[in-house]
Amino acid sequence: MPFGIGIWEMLIxxxxxxxxxxxxxxxxxxxxxxxxxxxxxxxxxxxGKDDDDAAELPPPEPVEAEPAESASATRERDTVA
Incomplete structure (x- = not known):
């Protein structure tokens, strides 16, 4: 028996x-x-297989670019003169 444990000790x-x-x-x-x-x-x-391979990530959603006018208007409002 492993670790010197007898049958009676195992049953108990x-x-x-x-x-x-x-x-x-x-x-x-x-x-x-x-x-x-x-x-x-x-x-x-x-x-065995890696966890990274098992988890498939969805494709990233396309990011729409902001119009140039709204970006410049936001910058003008945020600046302090």
């Missing part, structure tokens, strides 16, 4: 976990632990 630990978290949450916690370990392994080994 599982019984305590069952009493604390209940039978409905234990499978969910096991799946989350497995996903976390898999993501950690993938990030350390460099396998």
């Amino acid at each position: 630990l599982l019984l305590v976990l069952l009493l604390v978290f209940g039978p409905k949450r234990l499978p969910e916690m096991g799946r989350q632990l497995g996903r976390g370990m898999r993501e950690f392994k993938d990030s350390v080994t460099g396998t």
Whole structure:
């Protein structure tokens, strides 16, 4: 057994976990632990796809240019003489 834990210690630990978290949450916690370990392994080994590749950004919207008259009028109002 890993870390010198015997079969009886493992059974007691599982019984305590069952009493604390209940039978409905234990499978969910096991799946989350497995996903976390898999993501950690993938990030350390460099396998798997990058997050940047998965997220596709929409194309930028075209920006309309301001008419020359409104830009000069705005500049005249903002200046202080």
